[in-house]
Amino acid sequence: xxxxxxxxxxxxxxxxxxxxxxxxxxxxxxxxxxxxxxxxxxxxxxxxxxxxxxxxxxxxxxxxxxxxxxxxxxxxxxxxxxxxxxxxxxxxxxxxxxxxxxxxxxxxxxxxxxxxxxxxxxxxxxxxxxxxxxxxxxxxxxxxxxxxxxxxxxxxxxxxxxxxxxxxxxxxxxxxxxxxxxxxxxxxxxxxxxxxxxxxxxxxxxxxxxxxxxxxxxxxxxxxxxxxxxxxxxxxxxxxxxxxxxxxxxxxxxxxxxxxxxxxxxxxxxxxxxxxxxxxxxxxx
Numbered sequence: 583x584x585x586x587x588x589x590x591x592x593x594x595x596x597x598x599x600x601x602x603x604x605x606x607x608x609x610x611x612x613x614x615x616x617x618x619x620x621x622x623x624x625x626x627x628x629x630x631x632x633x634x635x636x637x638x639x640x641x642x643x644x645x646x647x648x649x650x651x652x653x654x655x656x657x658x659x660x661x662x663x664x665x666x667x668x669x670x671x672x673x674x675x676x677x678x679x680x681x682x683x684x685x686x687x688x689x690x691x692x693x694x695x696x697x698x699x700x701x702x703x704x705x706x707x708x709x710x711x712x713x714x715x716x717x718x719x720x721x722x723x724x725x726x727x728x729x730x731x732x733x734x735x736x737x738x739x740x741x742x743x744x745x746x747x748x749x750x751x752x753x754x755x756x757x758x759x760x761x762x763x764x765x766x767x768x769x770x771x772x773x774x775x776x777x778x779x780x781x782x783x784x785x786x787x788x789x790x791x792x793x794x795x796x797x798x799x800x801x802x803x804x805x806x807x808x809x810x811x812x813x814x815x816x817x818x819x820x821x822x823x824x825x826x827x828x829x830x831x832x833x834x835x836x837x838x839x840x841x842x843x844x845x846x847x848x849x850x851x852x853x854x855x856x857x858x859x860x861x862x863x864x865x866x867x
Contacts, residue, residue, distance in 0.1 A: 613853070623667045624670040635660070642655050643658065654840070669822050683738055683744075691706050719805075722739045736814055751790055801852070
């Protein structure tokens, strides 16, 4: 490469990056911004608020939104914005556990069913169909009754419910990839079943599964918040988003911000995860 060519490539680099940024839809950029902000809340909550997430301030009960308390205070004088920020850690960690459980178990079942076929495929998919036939909330509540209350148990229950969705998608992707020419060529070159499965089938089947994981992340937050609202999640005074909404329902007539603020955050995060999932899904083959 000559000096002129190198200098020309360096000069064109800003233009190429500018073109790429212009191609990013505004809604997708906003979705990523919401996710990054919420992740920052969960990682370093003390950087975003000087108030405690569990301790109230005497004489500051049910203050409306103001410059001092951006989203107002609750019945115990606790800053609502601070509780939302500190609650991000509980809600996001629960969603992460739920998606991890569903992703690993569901992908494993779908991989085995799609790769082996035969009676193994039939048994696994009948189990998946049975799980999909039961309403998600009812199945989650049944698992929580067995495991007990708490954020982690709720997350495991939500993740177990999502196993069927991951398994069905993973199986369909594995069946599609298994019939491709390069997989047949790998077998023809002497590759063993497990080697071909690990090197060719699994990597080329994960794109759609990862897109589903992004969608399930938002769904998991919504499900965990719903179960927390019903009283099955973290106990008070834990600042979990679903619990915040539940605590504010007794003050709807005079303190609307207690339910509106955490509810809006949940909606924004779920919609952002859905938008990111659609963007990832478009990259799938």
